[in-house]
Amino acid sequence: MQDKRSQILDAALTLCAEEGTAGAATARIAKAAGVATGTLFHHFASKELLIQALYEEVKQRLASALPAPEEQVTLCDAARHYWDTTLDWLLAHPRELRFLLGFFHSPALPLALRTRIIGETLPFLPRLLDQGVRQGCLTDCPQPLLLEVCQGQLLSCAALFVAEPERASDDQWRSAAFTLFWHTIARSPT
Missing domain, CATH: 1.10.357.10 (Tetracycline Repressor, domain 2)
Structure with a gap:
């Protein structure tokens, strides 16, 4: 089973690939990852840092x-x-x-x-x-x-x-x- 950080990164990857980084809102990423928006921000202080972490992960x-x-x-x-x-x-x-x-x-x-x-x-x-x-x-x-x-x-x-x-x-x-x-x-x- 994936940890929450990995779930968030995977959901962000899917949404960013489909809609671009501008179209991938944090609330939608959190929902797709099956976590609360607050959990997303616990792991990533901002959307910019989330996307940068995703780039590094890829x-x-x-x-x-x-x-x-x-x-x-x-x-x-x-x-x-x-x-x-x-x-x-x-x-x-x-x-x-x-x-x-x-x-x-x-x-x-x-x-x-x-x-x-x-x-x-x-x-x-x-x-x-x-x-x-x-x-x-x-x-x-x-x-x-x-x-x-x-x-x-x-x-x-x-x-x-x-x-x-x-x-x-x-x-x-x-x-x-x-x-x-x-x-x-x-x-x-x-």
Whole structure:
């Protein structure tokens, strides 16, 4: 049996995925979770903090589903591994994807918070980007910008593949999606 905090987060995920964060009123979230509104506010002082906790929870779920790539692979191969496994997870979890798409650029999720949550839940990503910049494989630009580009492109591709599921299993489309992503962050030969 779920604890009340988990029930609230699950209900918030469903409502936010269906109606966006603005449409998911705390009273409706509490009712869907089967708890009193006061119980919701006992666990989360505000709706903004609830939604931020949900974002962190979704990122933690994703992180727990991502195995490390094989040892001694190239940076591009490691990126492809994480791209494919993350994409597969998002496609298998459409509620989470819809929530992330609706909340990713919300003013309730400022860049500093988004960057902190990524660093805590998916620590391999900033390390991989730093490694790529140091090795000269990736464009030398501020890490928050690289993180935004990585997340934005991945979410956009996942949304396309959810809308057109036949594309998600098409190797040519999957490969092209990664190639576009990689060419966006890779250092151009001079």
